[in-house]
Amino acid sequence: MKKLIIITVTVISLFLFKGANTTVKAQYDAMFTQYMFNEMFINPAYAGYKDALSVTAMHRQQWIGFEGRPITTSVTIHSPLYQGRMGLGLSYLNEKFGVTNRNLIYISYAYRVKTGTKGRLCFGLMGGIHVQNEKLADLAITDPGDPHFSTNTGNVITPNFGFGMLYLTDKFFVGLSIPRLIDDQLETNSYGNVLKKIAIRPAKFHYYLTVGRIFEISESFKLKPQLMVQAVINAPIVFDLNLNALIKERLWVGVSYRSLSDISGIIGVNVLPQFMISYSYDYSLSKLNSVSGGSHEIGLSYLFSYKGKKISNPRYF
Numbered sequence: 001m002k003k004l005i006i007i008t009v010t011v012i013s014l015f016l017f018k019g020a021n022t023t024v025k026a027q028y029d030a031m032f033t034q035y036m037f038n039e040m041f042i043n044p045a046y047a048g049y050k051d052a053l054s055v056t057a058m059h060r061q062q063w064i065g066f067e068g069r070p071i072t073t074s075v076t077i078h079s080p081l082y083q084g085r086m087g088l089g090l091s092y093l094n095e096k097f098g099v100t101n102r103n104l105i106y107i108s109y110a111y112r113v114k115t116g117t118k119g120r121l122c123f124g125l126m127g128g129i130h131v132q133n134e135k136l137a138d139l140a141i142t143d144p145g146d147p148h149f150s151t152n153t154g155n156v157i158t159p160n161f162g163f164g165m166l167y168l169t170d171k172f173f174v175g176l177s178i179p180r181l182i183d184d185q186l187e188t189n190s191y192g193n194v195l196k197k198i199a200i201r202p203a204k205f206h207y208y209l210t211v212g213r214i215f216e217i218s219e220s221f222k223l224k225p226q227l228m229v230q231a232v233i234n235a236p237i238v239f240d241l242n243l244n245a246l247i248k249e250r251l252w253v254g255v256s257y258r259s260l261s262d263i264s265g266i267i268g269v270n271v272l273p274q275f276m277i278s279y280s281y282d283y284s285l286s287k288l289n290s291v292s293g294g295s296h297e298i299g300l301s302y303l304f305s306y307k308g309k310k311i312s313n314p315r316y317f
Contacts, residue, residue, distance in 0.1 A: 043166055052079070163177065
């Protein structure tokens, strides 16, 4: 069953990623270096997978020193239901870049099926809203009378939804998802009126393929290699390859490489068995390095136990 699932996901992903090698502008999707500690916003099938109520918050300051840089904050809450057969989650994300400010709110639902004694196959759906505004009037323009930039857009609400699937055991996982299926854009016409452009455009879908494994080198030392591939049809494929080490179940130390973009250092501390603080720093490998001080990211995660019971089966991804 495990081999069949891996082959199926691989074939689907190769089909979806086929042709992603030219340069066409795609919709913007938020980016986190520490996505491996909070994957529910990428794939709703993760909802409830930690077998306890989980809360994670992350804040990212990208390209320090660069005007209009992306600033992103996210909070996710998810929990298992009905003895782990289902999962339910809530995600909130705020991102600011340039004159754009977006708030994304999603509810995620996952259904899990046992495959053998150790594996679980999960299917997830997510749906929610985007609340977006553009401060166009704050831009410095060459034609002060241009109606396209004469006024701010105000808050514009658009719907969105996505889906994903995930196979996992205690030591291995592979997932495939399209977290946002609707392309939502705001434009102004020649009269300065705000227009919503909402459509399902498969050419702009963001496909995520994730795979990872835990290797127990010794009782006090574990290695977790992980790969995330992000692809949009008719756009370059982007991948994140990272390796994290867990020392004595207390300290995470890792390094990550984002294709043609950044190299990152990651450190996390399990202050308590259920509470982790993590930090990462990205060093840009592009020309942005000359005008930016890199990117900083901090995360907080707390895992609640139920009815006073300890969590006997920790999740490492």
